[in-house]
Amino acid sequence: MDRLQQSAWQYVAEVLPPEELPMLAAHALVDGHDSPALRELAGLSRRSDATEIRELYVQALHELGVPLPDEEAAGRRLLASLAFGLARGELSPKDVADRLSMTVAAGTQEETRFLSVAADYSEWIGPGELSRWEHDLRSAAHSLTSSTALGADIDMSSPRRD
Structure with a gap:
C-alpha cells in the first residue's frame, strides 16, 4: 500500500x-x-x-487524488492492522490495547471479537488472567487476519519508515 x-x-x-x-x-x-x-x-x-x-x-x-476514508473504514483498517501486527509479532498484546481507539466500530464478527477482547485489558489484571487475555487476543487476531479482505499490507509502523 x-x-x-x-x-x-x-x-x-x-x-x-x-x-x-x-x-x-x-x-x-x-x-x-x-x-x-x-x-x-x-x-x-x-x-x-x-x-x-x-x-x-x-x-x-x-x-x-488520495481520498480520506470515512471513520468506519479507517477504524476497520485500524483493527486489521493491530491484528496483523500482533499475529506477525510486531506488536505485543499490551501494544494492541494501548493503540486501540475506543471509538472504533467493528463491522464483522471477527472484528467485534477482536475489539471486545482487546477492550477487556486492564492494568489491574492479575498474572493468570493476563495470560488468558493474551491467549484470547492472539486467537481473536488470528481469526480476524484469516477472515479479512483488508490484506496484510496494512500496518501500524511509523510513516517515517524507509
Whole structure:
C-alpha cells in the first residue's frame, strides 16, 4: 500500500500524530508524489502549528487524488492492522490495547471479537488472567487476519519508515 494511502486511514483513525506529517510529506516527495501543498507541508517543522499541518496534509491529499476514508473504514483498517501486527509479532498484546481507539466500530464478527477482547485489558489484571487475555487476543487476531479482505499490507509502523 502506498505510504500516502496508508497515512490517510491512520490520520482518520487518529493514530498518526500531526507532528509526523511533515516528514511523511518529505518521504512522499522522494517517492515521486508532488503537489504545492505537499511541498509546503514537507518544509514545515514537526513543531509547527498542528492546525496548519493538518490543513496542509488534507489539502495535499486532495491535490494528489488520495481520498480520506470515512471513520468506519479507517477504524476497520485500524483493527486489521493491530491484528496483523500482533499475529506477525510486531506488536505485543499490551501494544494492541494501548493503540486501540475506543471509538472504533467493528463491522464483522471477527472484528467485534477482536475489539471486545482487546477492550477487556486492564492494568489491574492479575498474572493468570493476563495470560488468558493474551491467549484470547492472539486467537481473536488470528481469526480476524484469516477472515479479512483488508490484506496484510496494512500496518501500524511509523510513516517515517524507509
